[in-house]
Each structure stands twice: as C-alpha cells, then as structure tokens.
Amino acid sequence: MREIVFDTETTGLDPVTDEVVQLGAVRVVNGKIVQGEAFETLVNPEMTIPKRSTDVHRISNEMVTDAPYFSAVCTEFHAFSKESVFVAHNAAFDMAFLHKQTQKTGLRFDHPVLDTVLMSAAIFGGSAVHTLDAICDRLGVCIPQTQRHTAMGDAVATARALVAMIAIFEGRDIKTYGELRNTMNKYRKILNT
DSSP: OOEEEEEEEEEEOOOTTEEEEEEEEEEEEEEEEEEEEEEEEEOOSOOOOHHHHHHOOOOOHHHTTOOOOOHHHHHHHHHHTTTTTETTTHHHHHHHHHHTTTHHHHHOOOOOEEEEHHHHHHHHHTSSSHHHHHHHHHHHHOOOOOTTSHHHHHHHHHHHHHHHHHHHHTTTTTOSHHHHHHHHHHHHGGGGG
C-alpha cells in the first residue's frame, strides 16, 4: 500500500466555520516512511487566528500573512497524494477541511481513508484511550514536545504509529486494505462517543 499520512492545524475545532493554518504530510510505502517525500506548508486562513488556537499550535497571524491560500495548497496536495490511501488521526476532522475545498477547487478528495483512532481501537480495544499521545506511548513512538501540535510533527508521529500498527495487523494476518477496513469498521461507534 501507498499511504499519505497527514495532519492539519486549524483556527479552531469546527470544520464548517474554521480554516486550516498548516498542513503537513509524509509518504509511507510498503510499511516504511519514505525519507524526503514530505509536504509541509503554512496556510493563510483568510481569517484571524484566535489566540486560544495559537496557544496550542504556536502559529500566529503574522506567520501566515504571506502563506498561500488553502485552495492553492489543496491543488498541490492533491497532486502529491495521487493514487494513495489517506491516513490521519481522527481522519474525519482533517478530511472535512479538504472536502470543504471541493467547490473552490473542483478537486475531489475521494481517496480511501484509514483512521489511526480506529486502528488503535482494533488493536488495543474500544475502551482504551485513543489520543495520538496515548497511541504513541503504547507503541514506543516519541513525539518531541517542540513538534507536538505542528502539522508535520503530528503527521510524522502518526506515520510512525501507522508503521508499528501495520506490523501488528500483519502479525494477526490482516494484510490488505479491505481486511483492515473491515476490522476498523467494527470500532466506528467509538468516534461518536
């Protein structure tokens, strides 16, 4: 499988009213992160970044003044992610921001999607904690604090967690995208709680 593991940092937590301020992604092929195959950019959200959001991701209004708009970023990201499976932590959130751009760009982000929350639930059980930090702790993946809540830092951590979880699934004889989707779907209800 070829995966694009990505993360966004945003102005807030509502994909309807908030906007992306940073996007980061890495490519994973055959269970390995491909060095040098990355996508990272700040994004001008065309709105003011609230202080509470800057406090989390450390991206200020001044930092994004000359950054490209998300419609332009999506065009480049769409080309970068061609013929790949998207992977994200709590993927519905990040995908909502991409889908919102369909009308502006005409691009369809109809890639197959894997969610590390659901992958974690399939491995560690639905009642376990499935935050990115908790998953990484269980898998021995280190997220340097200076990289946490940056799009690239979280994308790299998610990719490392993905690689570790793929090995676990392969050990359970789950080797195809379809088998993995079927296993994950059993835990879809935890996303609504």
